Amino acid sequence: MDPVSVARAFVHHTHPAAECSILGGSAGTGKATANSDLDIVILYPNGHSNYAETTRYQGWVVEAFVHTPDSMSFWYEKERAARCAVLGDIVAQGVLLTDQGAGESLQDSARRYMEKVRNP
Structure with a gap:
């Protein structure tokens, strides 16, 4: 299965209540190799725990970065x-996997943030 489909299935299976999720890295930019992993940013509302986890799902190594708006800031x-x-690069450049309404604005703000990082 292609990396986007696997990443989307991972989020639906392990983080069904997430506000949105974004696949970044080489898998999110269409440059995945046999050694690539899935870098996924998962957003929950403030008050949820934020953490990083590494796991395996359908033969892929998954690096999940679970955040809230406050932890993203x-x-x-x-x-x-x-x-x-x-983190900003994953969110700005990645593929929106799931979205309950926060994804597009999160990516827009990440793109503005990346402009500030590139041009201080």
Whole structure:
């Protein structure tokens, strides 16, 4: 199965209540190789735990980054200070997998954020 379909199935199976999810990295940009993993940002409302987890799903290694709007803001600032915007890049450039209404605005704000990182 293609990486986008596997990533979408993973989110539906393990994070069905998420507000949205985004597949980034090489799998999200169509450049996956046999050694690629699935980098997935999963957004929940504020008050939910935020964490990273590594697991296997349908033969793929999955790196899931579970966030809330508040934790996204925290990490964006941390990445901006380090001038290494991994989370921002996944959200800005990735494939929207699931969306209950927050996904497009999250990606739009990530794209604006990435402009600030690239052009301080």
